[in-house]
Amino acid sequence: MIVVLLVALITITASAEAKSLNVTVYYESLCPDSKKFITTQLYPSYELISDYLNVEFIPFGNAKVANNSDGTLNFTCQHGPKECHGNEVQACAISVDVQNSMEFVNCAMASSDPSDDNLLEQCAELDGISWDSIEDCMTNGLAEKLFVQNGARTGEAKISYVPTIVFNGVFNDTLQDSGEHHFLSTACQLLDKQPKICASVN
Template sequence: MLWNVRFVDHGKLYFDCAFGPEECHGLKLHACAIDILKNISQSEFYNSCMMNGTWGGKGSTDKDAINCGNIMKINSKPIIECANSARADALLEYYGIETDKVTNPRYKAMPLILLNGKKFDSDNLMKTICQTLSKPPPECK
């Protein structure tokens, strides 16, 4: 599961992520990137870049979003704005429900990487994605 608890207070969704609010914000950045970029390959490389980034601390921060955007020529501003909105809460809830569908009871460990229905354990998401593609994009080289 992406978080330990999700609850509603006065109509607003709240998430209690295992590694704190910073993790929740990173997950929202990832969800918003998928939603805004509308290109799953591009968003996976962008999200992988953020996860591997250390510009803002532990990865997947606003600074990582900006730097990865600069590297990949992606406008990160709408993604960061989304991550701070109610839209991000709805996306995070949606992806949590989708994750629950594949993690319970088959997979218990996190992080979980499923590509084409196959489970991967990897510390390098970009490398794992590139290895599964029949026609890897230039970013894989």
């Protein structure tokens, strides 16, 4: 009986992995193209096929990390200090509650200012994420560590554009273009086992 159960569990796990599409999104909080992609392509698609997607957010984009002479770190972002702050808050929210990160990131990016703490706190409350935990992350040094880690991940990916969308760990120019502008149909084409909704978009 134990052997049968183990085989069943392995089969279920393998099936779950086979039907899932891994999506990594490299973006920055104040980038208009990032905002547009997440709120008009990724999130609406996720609502339809969330059981088939594993989405990872890397909020960094075209930012840079430099070492100061006193040993501290200096962050610069394409759209200024406010964007660095927005990137850090989103990184902290993802770290605090990865299960609700999609909801939080979408809420933040749909807001009038994804770097405004008042609006971001509202998003956290709406999505059931502890704002106190996010604030702790922002003040205890974790936010900086996450920023550096996301910078390293972005550097490894060698992105030249944001948002960059990577499917199943491999960047592809054609999938980047189609994924950014037609995410649902692109995801459906990449899924081995397609949900019913895909029949209407393929």
